Amino acid sequence: MKTASAQTALMPAESNALALGFSGSLGNIDAYISAVNRLPMLTHEEEVKLARDLREKNDLGAAQKMVLSHLRLVVSIARGYLGYGLPHADLIQEGNIGLMKAVKRFDPAQNVRLVSYAMHWIKAEIHEYILKNWRLVKVATTKAQRKLFFNLRSHKEGLDAMTPAQVEALAKTLDVKREEVIEMETRLSGRDIALESPTDDEDDKFAPIAYLSSDNSEPTRVIEAKQYDRLQSEGLEAALSKLDERSRRIVEARWLANDDGSGATLHELADEFGVSAERIRQIEAVALKKMKTSLQAYS
Template sequence: MTASSTALTLRDPWALVPSLGNLDAYISAVNRLPMLTPEEESTYARRLREHGDLDAAGRLVMSHLRLVVSISRQYLGYGLPQGDLIQEGNVGLMKAVKRFDPDQGVRLVSYAMHWIKAEIHEYILKNWRMVKLATTKAQRKLFFNLRSMKQAFKGDASAADSHRASLSAAEIERVAEELNVKPAEVVEMETRMAGGDVALEPSGSDDGEEAFAPIAYLADDRDEPTRVIESRRRDHLAGDGLLQALEVLDARSRRIVEERWLKVNDDASGGMTLHELAAEYGVSAERIRQIEVAAMKKMRKAMEAVAA
């Protein structure tokens, strides 16, 4: 680093870090920032603790940004953007700087490591899946160790067993013993990590007739208020409403409607036909049909009045 850039950094600790741009430029910039000597670190930490000096806090943070970048590389296997991991790690670094006590005899790099990892862990747990996989201490321990231990077991396995994805009973006991958790918790976490997210809604590209997402069968709308009201109204119309609509008809029209639409015999043959009714009343089948159509119109108006 040149003398001019060093002087610029001393005046403004954020000057060398690009505000926008690609990740490589950021990493290159933070790796050029000067490290603090133990004396400088102690001085800045005391200025922050005793006087709330934000410039001192900035210098402590800036000198350890490369630590966050280094730690973030350890978590690239989870498939999350390194830029996001660095961002969360920087939050942990700032928390560490705020709580750092130089009189404890520990360098900030050692103290901050815990805070940086804690923030990155929390980010991974929240974003690796839509549903958070680990909430208890034992689950978190398993989440961040189970995959690496499974890889170790796979490396130790024979060629015949190398295709095996799940843990054997002996391996489950070994993981539980090493991590001081219950075997049942190992099995549960392995099952959680082996599963994947399932979209409730169908994807935009899958718009064919066969598209059938879980939302179609998971939703239970039987107690949805509007459906309850509709169901009650439909039951009322099918019962009392229908009886009131039949009351507006004369005897002949009512009997025609009942025989044609409302009567079901034991043999499932239904009511009388147009010709049978025509023979009974001494008119043509077409006349019976006309009476039926007129009766249905009257009933429809009556039922609309009931529904209103």
């Protein structure tokens, strides 16, 4: 279960949204539901007093009592979204966050009961959670699509594809285009595909992950390739330009003359410059060290 800012704004940091204010062990969701259903409800007068204490005195104890007395409402609302295949406990958790936001914003002067005010916030948090987690690829992105998403789920009968007459009737009921209904139904009909094989046998080579992944597109490889290209072009030229003419000639002849690395030997360069092979080796070592320092800026 995750911790939310709305929760910490109203409750002690050590409280858990699904075990808020309870003593003892709530090891499973059934125990939690049983516990919240035993919590006492607030009268209208008690609710108004607690809300005023929260707004005027920042009384977190009053906020906690208001939250606890409405946890059963969250359980009831969350139960209506079990058809999306998400854990009941997670739906309740998100709904509890919505309840806490409602309590924080509740104004008793509006003469509205908290139960009516909180329903909007509870459903909003659950809706957001479903849209983020029901599919890896979002089925609804705009406000209109979200509305159609939840309405279509509640109006559609069974798992079979809708007939043209049903599409037409639903589009008229929801006041949307029939094409939008068809598109959303197609999204809802999609099935998640496992990228990896559930077994460890030869089927692994045929799983989507085997042909979707590529070493060339792996982020680390891409960065390394770009750095290497930069070293080959800008970095190497800049490092060579800082060498004297003889040192540059030695490095180029020894390491850059041929792609296969078969450059000039120390003795060949010694004959060219009229010095010993050991002297060529020393000049080469100093030049390579200087180049290494210059190339650090491109790594």
